[in-house]
Amino acid sequence: MNWIKTFQVLGLLATLGVATGCKNNVDDVPFVGLDGNGELKEINFPGKKFKKYNARAMKYTKKQTLKALSQVEKAETNSWKLDAVEVGLAAKAGIGLGNVLKAEAEPAFILIYKKRK
């Protein structure tokens, strides 16, 4: 019997410290949400930089996920087999973002890895 096991890892998507110096450009990728007080929090991340950081973060996530999965597989038994895993990636605010740091980050990117049969 296969078990679908889901776990979430809040990883580093991008160190948004550079956002402090970001201008609001039309090709920005905005990060939005509400803080604990219901106030809008918004960071505009330049498109090119987002592409670079995002690729780096996802490559890192893949590496860490596959490493963790190889450990999990060792613990599998005949009645407990992992065949899918969900990994959540959240933006992590960096320097100078004030109240944003107080808001709880939620996964904005959810990667679903499955095992080939």
Next chain:
Amino acid sequence: MKKYITLIALIMSFNALSAGLPSEWYFGEETKSNKEEKLNYDLDKSLHSLHNAQTHALEKAEGEKQGWYLDHMKTILGLTLKGKLGIKSWGGKKGIELIWKKRSANKELVEIEENVETFDISETKSVNDALAGLDPFINSLVESGKVKDAGNLRNQLSDKVQKFYEVAKGAESSAPQAYRPYKIRLDLSVAADGSVNGLFVKVGGDVRIRLEWTRKNFYQKNNELSSIAQKAQTVLNGLASEIGKSIEEEPAAKALTLKEFKVGVGVTVSGNVGVAKASASIVPQVYFKKVSLLEKSMEVQVEEIPFITDDKSNELKLVSSTRVRKGFKKSLKFAEYFQKKFSKKEYKEGSWAVHTIKPSFSFDLSGDVGVVTLAGTAIFELAYVNNNF
């Protein structure tokens, strides 16, 4: 003359920098002045940047040729009150979910279920049976120390299960129509004192529970439905009818296929049933999809559909089915609008692409519909599959 040309160019440039999601596609508690405030933002360019970055990064995250591979990825977007669509990174409601998949892979998307304790009541014969099924779970929570007050938990779950069961009974005996309820879900979180909340209420613990009903049988005429179940049946019949008619009158964009339609249907304290217009966090979600009918289709005529407008006073507002249909049709039009954003040639290249789009909508009792903003209340969600995938 040169001066005028420069001026015109400046105006055009300013307009180009002020293009969020057009205000006709959303509404909320924002004021008109909020909407008119200029944004230094361009939706098309921002989506282009997002698409470019995501497809590039997805190639880096693909996985192994043998063993584990990246099957798909979800991006959660949120809409600000000014019409800016961004990656939802903190609190607030989800506006649109994009699901990315590799083109060369199996075209069918199989989403995995969350690892949550699920109680399937599809085959349950009575509320008492359903409640008895929860007892081992309650006992295990008490033994593990996660819940201190078992009595409170039992009482609170009893109320939720009873209401859920009645809605499920109504769905089970709903009329055979092209679109039918096929699944109902209610996700709850349990606090240490045994109180039960919707998932949007943080209770400090990590205990989650899901109640679920899925259609196991075809049309089951039931003459012994309770009053609540009968009301649920009427609401679900009305919704199914209006969803079907909306799709007939407003066919989806050619590039998209409607996969499912999800609506919140709640039960008030006084036992009324209605679409959850209020901000109630504990609302069963009813999933409709097109089905191949084995039995004869039954025509349903419903003049009005009740909406729960206030959680506390249990106030119901009857909305004409014409208005409901108008709203549903607008949500179908939005899909057409949004898919055009991804129909450009540049989005048809590359090994990864958007496979499914899930926009969530707010509903105004006048029949107007808009993509839900971060501070809004989602009433229904559509799931579209990209045919150009």
